[in-house]
Structures are given as C-alpha cells and as structure tokens.
Amino acid sequence: QRRPELLNAFQENVYGTTLPAPTGTTYRDAGGNGSAKKVTITVTGPQGSASFTLRIFTPSSGKPKGTFLLIDHRGSVGDDPSSGGYAPASKITGAGYALAALNAEEVAPDDAGSYRDGVINAFYPAGQDLPADAGRTISAWAWGASRAMDYLQTDPDIDPSKVAVIGHSRGGKAALWAGAQDPRFPVVISNNSGSTGAKLARRDSAGESISAINSQFPHWFPETYKRYDSNADALPVDQNELLALIAPGRVVVASAADDGNADPQGEFLSYLGAAPVYELYGLGDTGLSSTSWPPATGEGFRGPGMSYHLRSGGHGLEDADWDIYLGSDLFTR
Numbered sequence: 001q002r003r004p005e006l007l008n009a010f011q012e013n014v015y016g017t018t019l020p021a022p023t024g025t026t027y028r029d030a031g032g033n034g035s036a037k038k039v040t041i042t043v044t045g046p047q048g049s050a051s052f053t054l055r056i057f058t059p060s061s062g063k064p065k066g067t068f069l070l071i072d073h074r075g076s077v078g079d080d081p082s083s084g085g086y087a088p089a090s091k092i093t094g095a096g097y098a099l100a101a102l103n104a105e106e107v108a109p110d111d112a113g114s115y116r117d118g119v120i121n122a123f124y125p126a127g128q129d130l131p132a133d134a135g136r137t138i139s140a141w142a143w144g145a146s147r148a149m150d151y152l153q154t155d156p157d158i159d160p161s162k163v164a165v166i167g168h169s170r171g172g173k174a175a176l177w178a179g180a181q182d183p184r185f186p187v188v189i190s191n192n193s194g195s196t197g198a199k200l201a202r203r204d205s206a207g208e209s210i211s212a213i214n215s216q217f218p219h220w221f222p223e224t225y226k227r228y229d230s231n232a233d234a235l236p237v238d239q240n241e242l243l244a245l246i247a248p249g250r251v252v253v254a255s256a257a258d259d260g261n262a263d264p265q266g267e268f269l270s271y272l273g274a275a276p277v278y279e280l281y282g283l284g285d286t287g288l289s290s291t292s293w294p295p296a297t298g299e300g301f302r303g304p305g306m307s308y309h310l311r312s313g314g315h316g317l318e319d320a321d322w323d324i325y326l327g328s329d330l331f332t333r
C-alpha cells in the first residue's frame with residue numbers, strides 16, 4: 001500500500017516525474033568483439049529520438065555469475081586504463097561477472113545548459129520550459145538504466161534475473177532511484193551516493209545540504225525539490241524510505257570514512273532506517289554486528305537482503321569497493 005504512495009512522493013518532491021516508456025526502441029551492434037561489445041540503444045518519444053551506448057564486458061568463458069550495470073557518468077570505462085578502480089572491467093570479468101557500462105552523459109549531459117539534449121528532448125518540446133515537476137538529469141539516468149535493462153533482457157550472454165544496478169556518487173543517486181522504481185533489479189548498489197542518495201535528508205547540516213546540491217547542480221533535480229532548500233524537515237519522505245523501496249531486492253550501501261561531503265554517518269543511519277521494511281519480508285538482518293557508529297572499516301557486512309561497507313579513505317569507487325562487491329555473493333540470499 002505504501003509503495004505507490006512513496007514512489008509518488010519521491011517523484012513529486014525529490015526526483016521529479018519519470019519519462020514514460022518510449023514509443024519505439026532499437027538496438028544496434030556498435031562494434032567490439034565477443035567479450036567486449038558495444039550496443040547502441042535508440043529510444044523514440046513524441047518529440048524525437050535519442051541514442052546512447054552500453055558497453056558490455058563478459059568473461060571469456062562460461063555464463064556470467066551476474067552483471068553489474070554501471071550508470072557511468074564518467075563515460076570512460078573498461079578499456080581505458082585511466083578509469084582505474086572505478087570500473088575495472090578485467091577484474092570484474094576475471095571474477096566471473098559481466099560489466100555493462102551505460103554512458104550516462106549520452107542519456108542526459110551532466111550540464112545545466114545542455115542536460116535536455118539526450119533523452120529528455122525526445123519527450124518534451126525543445127523550445128518550452130520543462131514542467132516544474134519534471135525529472136532532470138538524475139531522473140533521466142535512472143530511466144536510462146531501465147532502458148539498458150530492457151536490452152539486457154534480450155541479450156543471450158546475460159542472465160537478466162541477475163543484474164545489479166550500481167552507480168558512484170551522482171551515479172549512485174540515479175542507481176538508487178532506478179532500483180526503487182524498477183523491480184527487475186535484484187541488487188541495487190549505492191557507492192558514496194551522499195546527498196539525495198543514501199544520506200538521510202534530515203541531516204541537512206551534515207555534509208552536502210539540499211540547498212548546496214540544488215545551487216551547484218541546478219539541472220539534477222526538478223524545481224519542486226528546491227522548495228526544500230534550508231527546509232528539509234518539510235519533506236514528506238526521507239532517504240531511508242528510498243532504500244526501503246528496493247525491498248525485497250538487495251540494497252547495498254557503501255560509504256567511505258573520510259567522505260565528509262557524502263555524510264557517511266547519514267548513509268549508515270539511512271541503511272539502518274530501511275531495515276524495518278526489509279523485516280516485513282523476513283529480511284531485516286542488516287548483517288551489522290552493532291548499530292553504533294562507526295562500524296569497522298574494510299569489512300563487508302551482509303544480511304539476506306541488505307549489505308553495507310565502510311571503506312577507509314575518501315570519496316571514490318575503488319578496487320577495495322569492488323573486492324567487497326565481487327566477493328560477497330550479492331545475488332544469493
């Protein structure tokens with residue numbers, strides 16, 4: 001009963017309304033070879049079409065144990081050595097998993113002047129202002145992850161029942177919103193997503209506030225979210241309820257101890273605050289040995305439906321995070 005109410009409240013107040021299903025979709029093989037291929041997804045709406053790339057890396061032999069669908073806001077993944085620990089394609093495939101990297105910049109540019117130029121303008125007339133409550137970049141990225149999932153359901157190399165949507169930081173905000181709305185993701189990973197991600201909104205003075213995120217990134221969220229600048233207490237929802245919307249899918253919250261801007265303690269409290277909803281499914285065990293802050297760093301805590309870790313060091317999606325994701329059997333209870 002609460003699920004549709006909460007989804008509406010998040011659309012109306014935080015992330016904005018979600019784009020409708022495309023009126024048409026095509027998939028085109030855009031090159032690459034068997035274990036590192038590119039697919040171009042083209043979506044059509046009433047005002048036009050937009051295309052974006054999904055790059056898929058699979059183990060050289062055997063069916064992947066699962067797929068990490070990365071909402072890649074850096075657009076430089078896998079075969080680019082500069083991506084480092086952010087998206088270590090060979091480490092992921094070497095562990096027996098697939099990586100599918102969605103080029104988020106193509107879905108919606110991360111820029112206040114041009115963010116509509118990807119998928120949004122396929123649905124809204126380019127010459128008119130967007131409605132105040134229409135989703136912006138983060139909403140478009142989450143929608144793009146669902147379109148990538150539509151494709152993965154058609155790919156014979158992938159088991160679509162084992163796809164984890166993952167994002168780091170701004171990509172983590174989008175991953176949570178994608179996983180809250182789309183029950184096809186059995187695992188949803190928030191890596192250092194912070195404000196308007198896993199962090200509790202009511203800790204507005206800890207880390208990045210709502211007014212700070214709205215003024216620095218005016219194209220991420222709808223105008224309606226700006227009502228809560230310096231007014232977080234008026235929100236009808238808080239972010240633990242976003243995590244709870246992922247239930248009974250596995251929610252994974254990862255923080256970094258020195259990532260003050262993301263408020264790791266606020267992410268931890270939000271994780272704890274989602275557990276009562278998981279408990280309705282008999283999945284309320286958070287895996288943590290204690291609810292006091294801070295938990296031990298570098299250790300993966302795992303319950304049957306919820307996972308958490310606190311990495312030492314600062315903001316980033318790093319090898320140490322992947323070691324925990326790849327080593328903790330996320331697709332089983």
Ligand code: GCU
Nearest residue numbers: 169170171193194195208261
């Ligand atoms: C900025 C922003 C954060 C965001 C981060 C990132 O620091 O303030 O909200 O998560 O960028 O995406 O790395």
